[in-house]
Amino acid sequence: MTDTARSTTRYGTRPTMKDVAARAGVGLKTVSRVVNGEPGVTPDTERRVQEAITALGFRRNDSARVLRKGRTASIGLVLEDLADPFYGPLNRAVEEVARDHGALLINGSSAEDPEREQELVLALCARRVDGLVIIPAGDDHRYLQPEIAAGVATVFVDRPAGEIDADVVLSDSFGGARDAVAHLIAHGHRRIGFIGDQPRIHTAIERLRGYRTAMAEAGLPVDESWVALGPTAPERVRTAAEAMLSAPEPVTALFSGNNRVTVTVVRVLAGHPRPVALVGFDDFELADLITPGITVVAQDAALLGRTAATLLFRRLEGTDEPPQQRVIPTRLIPRGSGELPPA
Amino acid sequence: MTDTARSTTRYGTRPTMKDVAARAGVGLKTVSRVVNGEPGVTPDTERRVQEAITALGFRRNDSARVLRKGRTASIGLVLEDLADPFYGPLNRAVEEVARDHGALLINGSSAEDPEREQELVLALCARRVDGLVIIPAGDDHRYLQPEIAAGVATVFVDRPAGEIDADVVLSDSFGGARDAVAHLIAHGHRRIGFIGDQPRIHTAIERLRGYRTAMAEAGLPVDESWVALGPTAPERVRTAAEAMLSAPEPVTALFSGNNRVTVTVVRVLAGHPRPVALVGFDDFELADLITPGITVVAQDAALLGRTAATLLFRRLEGTDEPPQQRVIPTRLIPRGSGELPPA
DNA sequence: CGCCGTCTGGACAACGTTGTCAAGAGTGAC
DNA sequence: GTCACTCTTGACAACGTTGTCCAGACGGCG
Structure with missing residues (x-):
């Protein structure tokens, strides 16, 4: 192994274009040209440089490149x-x-x-x-x-x-939510609950607006106990859903504001005696294989x-x-x- | 707006430590010290530098930093x-x-x-x-x-x-697969199919090995038509599953080699007249809500x-x-x- | 044979940061 | 008042690359 090649094995120190240039017996810029495929290098020179690159295990340092080029x-x-x-x-x-x-x-x-x-x-x-x-x-x-x-x-x-x-x-959170709730209304529901994400999240607000609009368009009143915005943690969603389902005049359908909410609601409904309609915002895998299949408003993520x-x-x-x-x-x-x- | 401050608005050109230094009337290194929270800067100087940083909207260029520091x-x-x-x-x-x-x-x-x-x-x-x-x-x-x-x-x-x-x-692909197949055998199955990923993938091979081991340990023969390795594309999985299920002596149980395979197999089984047992490698959301719930070997990803x-x-x-x-x-x-x- | 154009190759500065080192200011003790 | 010491500050080189610019070689043509 030659003196130059020894740098190959120096741990933690990478060869630079300078090393490659020295080994190939050419100038620094020539190495740069070869590395970047720029024209103006004779095949013979290029070959020598390539050999040096391989021998030393050189790889261009993009940090330096970035610094120089700005992008x-x-x-x-x-x-x-x-x-x-x-x-x-x-x-x-x-x-x-x-x-x-x-x-x-x-x-x-x-x-x-x-x-x-x-x-x-x-x-x-x-x-x-x-x-x-x-x-x-x-x-x-x-x-x-x-x-x-x-x-x-x-x-x-x-x-x-x-x-x-x-x-x-x-x-289109607003439109999707309105469609979802209108769909439930079309199937005869009048008491529909909405469980959504935290109110500081824009999509949660839009979906709530869609819910309210669909209800209003159908001339249906909204009882405020039917609306529950908050974190999507299973515990909170479960509590909210159970409250709506066990009220004196329980909701007969639920609209869930995103996939995590839907998943929890599906679990709650699976343990519920009475069938309750459900539309969820966001599609998810296997939604068709659950019984009944879960109707969703799909976003194209x-x-x-x-x-x-x-x-x-x-x-x-x-x-x-x-x-x-x-x-x-x-x-x-x-x-x-x-x-x-x-x- | 002063002359120096105008650089704030020059589009596409970011201020550097040099600009900050000039504006604060200090040396370059002092700015560096402030930016990095190094000691040895009087509160008063630090304040001047901070002001300049804010005024110019300076943000350290980590590319340059990386080049210098190596990490x-x-x-x-x-x-x-x-x-x-x-x-x-x-x-x-x-x-x-x-x-x-x-x-x-x-x-x-x-x-x-x-x-x-x-x-x-x-x-x-x-x-x-x-x-x-x-x-x-x-x-x-x-x-x-x-x-x-x-x-x-x-x-x-x-x-x-x-x-x-x-x-x-x-x-533990091998162990998990062996457990899965042993589980099926324990429930009375003797003709068990395995649909897995491509054979160049290590986990596919290991799971196949687990499958064969479990069968061998139970003294059961393996018909080669029960084993199908290949891409996880739904089409291919569906074809493989249907072939095994419609053979003269069809398999009575399937072991699927990963979550994508499992999903397709579940769909195939949902449309199948006869109940077929299934264990899948990889857990997935809502596996418990499908009827029947899908038994899986869960990995802790x-x-x-x-x-x-x-x-x-x-x-x-x-x-x-x-x-x-x-x-x-x-x-x-x-x-x-x-x-x-x-x- | 000399001139010009072309093509290849290299020296050098610059990108923005940090480490080294040294200079200057300030403080306390004698 | 002076010396030794500490504390703050800044000048400068270096990191590895690319762009600019210039020098030398080479070939063709008058």
């Missing part, structure tokens, strides 16, 4: 919970689009905590990601103003941004992600259209649980 | 499919551990394609992630040798590394992820223990479908 070819995705199945397809869709643009995806969970969201977003900005896709936990994003001004493209998904003008991609990421890269390519808001329609999928008549 | 405080996670619900909790667990260590998580999907896995891993290495958690798609990881030698900590999860000596965290990430950071802190292999036990959860008697 990192990476985008950040901040969502609420990486483990939530609803976000899986969204995450995947964003990754696919990023990949198509040669970018890597950095991601993290805010755990529905505005402070943690901000911390994460700013850490991503410090990394100089080129752009951000954010599922907001907080409702004030003014802290992003300087970053956006500095050129970090930003798209909000699933919920609108707070106090800031930026691109937003939303599901993948399309949500794809739209957001596409918008992001359009910004990165330098569009100067004003920020836009895109609304992705939802789709009611009847499977049985929503078609049960009032008991 | 990126980020780790890479390469898994098979971000949208697969099995990987959600794993992803989340890895992220939590990373967060506890002040590191960010970069991740991507290999789509079960060895070439894409390699491409992704090497891109992460070029970014100089401090470490890697990999769910291998390929079975030859010699390409990682120089990276590991250069100090990139690497832990493989769910499947072992190929041709390379590294930390590995696995579920979160524990898998947490163990891997913890091991990774131990390496990063400089342990020089030899690479280890951890096996996470599985747990059989009877829910009904596995306890059906042979028809």
Whole structure:
């Protein structure tokens, strides 16, 4: 093993272009040219450089490259919970689009905590990601103003941004909820409960608005004990559902505000003596195999992600259209649980 | 607005420590000290610097920092499919551990394609992630040798590394599969089918081995038409299942090799005239609400992820223990479908 | 044979940060 | 008043890459 090659084995120290240049007996810039496939290098020189690269196990240091070039070819995705199945397809869709643009995806969970969201977003900005896709936990994003001004493209998904003008991609929560409740009403229900997410979450409010609108359109009164917004923890959802079902005049149907709520409600209803109709917001796997099949309002999470990421890269390519808001329609999928008549 | 402050609004150009220093009327290093909370700065100076930072909207450029310090405080996670619900909790667990260590998580999907896995891993290495958690798609990881030698900590999860000596965290696929099949045998089944993932995937082979072992231990013969390994695409799984169920001597029970297979098998069985027993590898949400409840061998995906990430950071802190292999036990959860008697 | 254009290769600065080191200011003791 | 010491501050190089620019070699043509 030659003297130069010994650096191969020096632990924890990686060879640099300088090392490669020395070993190949060429200049630094020539190595750079070969590594980046730039023209102006004779085949023979190129071969020598390639050999040196292989021998030393050289790999370009992208940190240095980023510093020099200003672009990192990476985008950040901040969502609420990486483990939530609803976000899986969204995450995947964003990754696919990023990949198509040669970018890597950095991601993290805010755990529905505005402070943690901000911390994460700013850490991503410090990394100089080129752009951000954010599922907001907080409702004030003014802290992003300087970053956006500095050129970090930003798209909000699933919920609108707070106090800031930026691109937003939303599901039609209002319309979907209205359809869901209208569906229950069409099957004869008049006392319908709504169990939704925390009221500071935009989608929860929109879905509640859809619920109220459908009831109003049918001329039905809403008893306030039929509405329960709050955390999606199983305990709280169970309590809320049981309260509505055991009231003197119990609800005969339930509309659940998202997939986690639906799952718990399904469990509660499975142990309930009387059949109760149910429509859930968000589709989920095997919803058709439960008896009866669970009727849902399906959101297209993948399309949500794809739209957001596409918008992001359009910004990165330098569009100067004003920020836009895109609304992705939802789709009611009847499977049985929503078609049960009032008991 | 002063002359200096105008740089706040220059689009696409971020202020640097030099700008902050100039505005605060101090030296570059003093700014660095304030930004990093290093001691040795008078309160008064610190205040001036902080003011300048706020006024300019300065945020430290971590790319430059990384270049200088050599550590990126980020780790890479390469898994098979971000949208697969099995990987959600794993992803989340890895992220939590990373967060506890002040590191960010970069991740991507290999789509079960060895070439894409390699491409992704090497891109992460070029970014100089401090470490890697990999769910291998390929079975030859010699390409990682120089990276590991250069100090990139690497832990493989769910499947072992190929041709390379590294930390590995696995579920007990063999034991889980044997338990599952033994469970079916205990309920009187003698003709049991196994539908699993592609044979180049390690877990598929191990589960098949568990299946064969359980059969052999019970002295039962295995007809080769009862074993079907291949892609988990619904079409192929459906075909395989239907073939086994419609043979002259049909199987009376099925063991499905992972959650995607299980889901399709459940659908097939739902449309089947005769009750067929089923045990699936991997738990999934609502498995208890289907009729009958689906008996499964549950893996602890979160524990898998947490163990891997913890091991990774131990390496990063400089342990020089030899690479280890951890096996996470599985747990059989009877829910009904596995306890059906042979028809 | 000399001139010009083209093509290849290399020296050097710059990106924004941090570590090293040294200088200057201030304090206390003799 | 001076010396030794501490505390604060800043100048400078270095991290590994890429862009700019220039030098030298080479070939063709007058």
